[in-house]
Amino acid sequence: MGYRLVVITARSHEHSEITFAPSYVAKGKVNRWAGRTKAEVISALGAVLLIDDSLENALTCAKAGIPVLLFGTYQWNRRASTTTSPMDHLSHAERITAGDDLYWERDVVKELPSCIQRVAGWEEVLEWLHREGHRVCRQEAAIENEHEMSEAVAVVE
Secondary structure, X not given: OOOEEEXXXXXXXXXXXXOOOOOOXXXXXXXXXXOOOHHHHHHHHOOOEXXXXXXXXXXXXXXXXXXXXXXXXXXXXXEOOOOOOXXXXXXXXXXXXXXXXXXXXXXXXXXXXXXXXXXXXXHXXXXXXXXXXXXXXXXXXXXXXXXXXXXXXXEEO
């Protein structure tokens, strides 16, 4: 398809085996960028898209104008992790006992920024890249026309 997948991980060297998409990612270099946000890493790499299962990473990148494919139909990536009250530090069971039994529904992010698209799995990633990938790369080229455009797609594990 013409895209280079760049794996960015916070995992230690002992746990760096690529387990999420072995049929789509060639064996190769795994990048580690300690102490930087995903948005900073994506920008430093010159990548044009982030594929990630973390809502927090997706929202951070969206604020920086980076397109994101929010991967998976997981419960954890439907809710924003917030720490705005002492209740936010409690476990699920503790919150229920304390009477905060609606937090699970209340914390669901119902509307995502326009540059974040949910995809259920790798087939939908490929469909999106076939349908929209050229548009994302063209926009990036227009912004940085004096530099050679990198068509790297960052994948975070």
